[in-house]
Amino acid sequence: MAVVRADEHGRSAALDGLIPLTCNEIQRLFITLVVRPALGAAHRLGWSDWRRRHKARSRAGHHRLRAVPA
Structure with a gap:
């Protein structure tokens, strides 16, 4: 599993x-x-795609909120 994960993180998922x-x-x-x-x-596989897409949107939203100057 570690090899699959390393390969997955090596490619551009964005x-x-x-x-x-x-x-x-x-x-x-x-x-x-x-x-x-x-x-x-x-x-x-559809559930996995949905979950990963949802987490990507959540992460982007979190980063967007953290980047706004107070």
Whole structure:
């Protein structure tokens, strides 16, 4: 998982509007897609994209608020 995470952080994730995958998310996706596929892979991958996009928007908003001079 550490190798996948390092590779993920090496590429530019800002282009697709997503934050890089975290170790926890890589583990969660591996378990749900390979070990115990309860729901469809498309559902899990869609959830991961939604979560990462949401976190990217939250991070950008936080940085935008912190950059405004008081």
